[in-house]
Amino acid sequence: MDTEHASGASARAGRPGGPGHPPRTGISAVLVMALAMLTFAAVVSPAAAARREGGGVTVNFTNNSDRALTLASLTATRGCLIGGQPGEIAPGTSASWSSAPCLGSNGSAGNASFRIAGEDTGTVQVSWDSPTTGPNTYTQTAPGGYVIGRTGGAGANPTVQFTFDCNSTTCDGIPDDWKRNGVTLDPGDGSGPQFIDLPAMGADVNKPDIFVQLDWMADATHSHALDPQAIRRVVEAFKNSPYTKHSPSTGINLHIDAGPGSILDFDTNTTWGDLSRARQLPEQANLGTLDGNGNYRWDAFNTIKTQAGGFVSSGRAPIFRYAVSADRLWPGSTTLGIAALPGSDFILSLGALAADIPLIPAQAVDFMHELGHNLSLRHAGDTDLPNNKPQYFSVMNYSFSVRGLTAGATTGIADYSRDVRSLNEPFLDENVYPFSSRDYDVVHYCRNDPNGPYITTARSKGWVDWNCNGVQNRGVVNADVNGDGQYTRLTGHDDWSALRLRAGEIGQVGAANLPDAPTPNNEPTMEQEEGVLPLDTTPPVTAAATDSAAEWKDRYTRDVTVTLSATDDISGVSTTEYNLDGTGWTAYTGPIAVTGDSRHKLLYRSTDFAENQEADKSLTLWIDCGHGHEHDPGHPSGPDS
Structure with missing residues (x-):
């Protein structure tokens, strides 16, 4: 019998009278009280408990969170375990196991521990103890950002139900009560309690919220503050996303505090004003160094984060991610940012951005790329390699991490992947375009x-020249389409469904944690990004030249050799071809000999690597090697000719 159940029984048994029952008096009342005392004694008497049969326990465990749980340990401290062990409990599923007395044991007891996918802040723990004498007892604990409850567990061979869940309706790590009423938190650095007015900031119990404080470096001549339009692009990307986990509607509310004058609500253009804690930082050329292994050290960042009156002092660490927009990371660095993965800290270092890259799209894409790392995304989805997968339409992809994605005339799009699609490099069909749910x-x-x-091919083409030979091949071709020197199967990844909103310090009340372990320096460099060419929609231009001048207009008295040359503004010329006198199109490999008395017509054109084909051009050549112009009925005669 569990302790809670016994307490309830004694309270009910010892209550005289009640609604509809007048109080008893005299001997009857005495008898009733005596019976009640006997009943109470029976409930709690060790002698009575000793007569109980059983001591076994069935444990049901339900995972209502958004993370998978992996069994770390399952131990019987008394008695024996019965049945198999649950290796993993996926989100929205349950598992059960049992324990029972072994020979000579007094009931059964045990404990289980589970790791949370993507978490390194503790484990989920449950324990049970069902002796053959005495009450049943249970314990359960969960790390910050989560809750665990228990029901049942009474009786001789009880079933106990543990239910693990997020600490908020939408599993974003921010408790519902904080969203409704705000919260006062003490950062523990001597700043004192800080009230964070989440309702005024737009927090929504029924929709996931991500908060970011973005500080920026500046001096008298320039600023690294993000353009408001870049911030708008990222906010709208999250708002219009297909994310649906633990939410009755799609999308995520992203709130970016980039200073008192930055936009809090883009629907109303309301600014952060007094709610803001973001601040301008002194300009410095480099924010950090590399260790001996080439990994980024966070020391300089942590110094800023913990400054008096800075981010830690705001008390926001359990709610807000912290970012700094700076110049460069370390001396000579050409990477555009770095982030804890997963975590709640990141840096934008757009000082390395090349002059030919549009600024607003690059700011939006870089912000979303580094925030994506905080949310557990990597450069290939759930791994870092291989890079540049053509069918992985995400700003996490090296191919889209500076210029963004394009959809025809719309460029610089910030988005995460919405589809799981694969490409098999040894068996590519050029007639099948790897369509995404977006264009x-x-x-x-x-x-x-x-x-x-790296070439950008417009979806409107409907096919991709994977092997770059300038023609649309029938059947399959093999090609190294991501440039890693291998011919492999490239797997896809649905980024939006894989986001982990609760990571790093989010939901962790207590002293602020700092990124201490060096982070691998595997972000794309500006040099790598310059190799990704912008969308090319303009066909090449081909010119034709003859080896000798015509006697008059297009009339020649000798055989002619024609040379073709082509230029292209972005992707380069893939093929040039010609068609002489209707004999069919032939790849141009060198000068074309045009011979024989006749009126010859030469068609020619070029195609670039982005599949833009030039409109047919033509050149007419009249050749009369023996009689001059007399065979040309259209040629005027006489001295004026």
């Missing part, structure tokens, strides 16, 4: 392109 254009490696290795 995104494909970026792929083109080893024959002398001007840049």
Whole structure:
């Protein structure tokens, strides 16, 4: 019998009278009280408990959170375990196990511990003890950001139900009560309690919220503050996303505090005003160094984060991620940012941005890329390699992490992948375009392109020249479409459904944690990004030249050799071809000999690596090697000719 149940029974048994029952008096009342005392004694008497049969326990465990639980340990401290062990409990599923007395044991007891996928802040723990004498007891604990409850567990062979869940309706790590009423938190650095007015900031119990404080460096001549339009692009990308976990509607509310004058609500253009704690930081050329292994050290960042009056002093660490927009990370660095993965800290270092990259899209894409790392995304989805997968339409992809995605005339789009699609490099069908749920254009490696290795092909083309030979091949081809020197199967990843909103310090009340372990420096460099060419929608231009001048207009008295040359503004010329006198199109490999007395017509055109084909051009050549113009009925005669 569990302790809670016994207490309830004694309270009910010892209550005289009640609604509809007048109080008893005299001997009857005495008898009733005596019976009540006997009943109470029976409930709690060790002698009575000793007569109980059983001592076994069945444990049901339900995972209502958004994370998978992996069994770390399952131990019988008394008695024996019965049945198999639950290796993993996926979100929305349950598992059960049992324990029972062994020979000579007094009932059964045990404990179980589970790791939370993507968490390193503690484990979920439950224990049970069902002796053959005495009450049943249970314990359960969960790390910050989560809750665990218990029901049942009474009786001789009880079933106890543990239910593990997020600490908020939407599993974003921010408790519902905080969203409704705000919260006062003490950062523990001597700043004193800080009230965080989440309702005024737009927090929503029924929709996931992500909060970011973005400080920026500046001096008298320039500022690294993000353009409001760049912030708008990222906010709208999250708002219009297909994310649906633990929410009755799609999308995520992203709140970016980039200073008192920054926009809090883009629907009303309300600014953060007095709610803001973001601040301008003194300009410094580099924010950090690399360790001996080439990994980024967070020391300089942590110094800023813990400054008196700074981010830690705001008390926001359990709610807000912290970011700094700076110049460069370390001396000579050309990477555009770095982030804890997963975590709640990141840096934008757009001082390395090339002059030919549009600024607003690059700011939005870089912010979303580094925030994506905080939310557990990597450069290939759930792994870092391989990079540049053409069918992985995400700003996490090296191919889209500076210029963003394109959809025809719309460029610089910030988005995470919405589809799981694969490409098998040894067996590619050029007639099947890797369509996404959005109209995104494909970026792929083109080893024959002398001007840049990664080409953007418009979805409107309906096919991709994977092997870059300038023609649409029938059947399958093999090609290294991501430029890693291998021919493998490239797997896809649905980023939005894989986001982990609760990571790092989010939901962790107590002393602020700092990123201490160096972070691998595997972010794309500006040099790598310059190899990803922008969308090319303009066809090449081909010129034709003859080896000798015509006697008059297009009339020649000798055989002619024609040379073709083509240029292209972005992706480069893939093929040039010609058609002489209707004999069919032939790939141009060198000068074309045009011979024989006749009126010859030469058609020619070129195609670039982005599949833009030039309109047919023509050149007419009249050749009369023996009689001059007399065979040309259209040629005027006489001295004026």
